[in-house]
Amino acid sequence: VFRQQLSQHCEGLVTFINAAQVLSLDNAVKDSQLVYEHTLEGETQQVEVTCQLIIMADGGRSSLRADLGMHSHNKNYEQVAVVVNVALDKAHQGLACERFTADGPMAVLPLLPEQGQYYAAIVWTQPADQAATLAAMDDEEMRVALQNQIGFRMGEFRALGARQIYPLALSVAEEQARQGLAVIGNAAHTLHPIAGQGFNLALRGVFALAEQVYKACQEQAPLGDLTYLNAFLATSSRDQKMTVHATDQIMQLFSSRQKTLTWGRQLGLLAMQNIPLAKTVFTRTAMGLDQPLADVLPLPVRQV
Incomplete structure (x- = not known):
């Protein structure tokens, strides 16, 4: 459903390529280059793409991140x-x-x-x-x-x-941006699902990156300029650190069988159930509504 809605909103602006395998990625030059392989009507083709910015979102087991020597915690x-x-x-x-x-x-x-x-x-x-x-x-x-x-x-x-x-496992990429390259989603941070925060954190990262891409467009700068990508990191890294730490602590709390922690979490859950303000604060935090979102306005299509 999400894919269908995305396709409708981006019709004529985005090309979707299914079942593609990235063969190489090079962001060491002025423009980033990507070579991928895909099969169309039984014929396998290799395609080279030159662009200003590559956004890498190939999941928690990112092979591209490893190929580029981007280490993770x-x-x-x-x-x-x-x-x-x-x-x-x-x-x-x-x-x-x-x-x-x-x-x-x-x-x-x-x-x-x-x-x-x-x-x-x-x-x-x-x-x-x-x-x-x-x-x-x-x-x-x-x-x-x-x-x-x-x-x-x-x-x-x-x-x-x-x-x-x-x-x-918890996995956080130690490097999430280079000239002409940004890493987002699970490729940047994979969390324990206990608090359901992985997707919310990824969406906020998308907003933060979109804000900087929008600014680059406004200022007629290359989309992959490291100035804008570092600004994206400055925003997203604070959010990441807080969310990763909170999720890890919740996981430790609810996985422990120590009696004191067991009693503590039971009291906490009872408090949330019976104190409306506590429930509201927790719910807003869990939904990411206490984090500032980028003010990204619709912008005209720009040929880059």
Whole structure:
């Protein structure tokens, strides 16, 4: 749905190229150069692109970042996330929920209905040593295990989609901008999903970068000028540090089995449930609404 909306808004301005493999990337010259390979109508082609700015967003396991010698700070949480879509027997009303279990959090996220059938995406955190057991479960065993953990608040789980199992780790790129190159999204920072902040942080990074691209356009400067990219980093790095630290601390708090921490988090959750102001502050922070967003105005298309 998001891809369809993006395509409609960018019609005539953006070229989407599917199933492309980047072969090389060079930002050491005045203009950045990118060579990619893709297959079109059974024929494999190599295409070279010259541009002022390359925005790299190839995910948490960014191979391009490694190829460019961009190191990252990593922390292994020794956990895995099981991600699976489930069909529900009733409407979810747009409700999302999260449960904190002894082994890790479990989130249920509503998806758009299709032909009257409601679906949800489940993210289930488990210790890494359980990965093989989880992978070996058949669909019915997995369905029952998920239902037992979540309960029936969102109804009965029916058919399951294909499941994916991912290792969970914190990863923050130590270098996120060079002349003609910006790194955003999970390629720049991959967080534990416990607080659901990875996507929000990525969107705020996009806003911060868009603000600087807009300024470069206004001032008729190259889009990849390091002056603007450093300004982007100055804004986004503060946000990153706070969000990464908060997410890591929440993960440590809710994964610990120490009694004092267990009592503390239970009191905190009760306070949020019963004190409206505390709930409002937490919700705004979790949604990223307490972070300033870039004031990016619509600008005319500029040939670069």
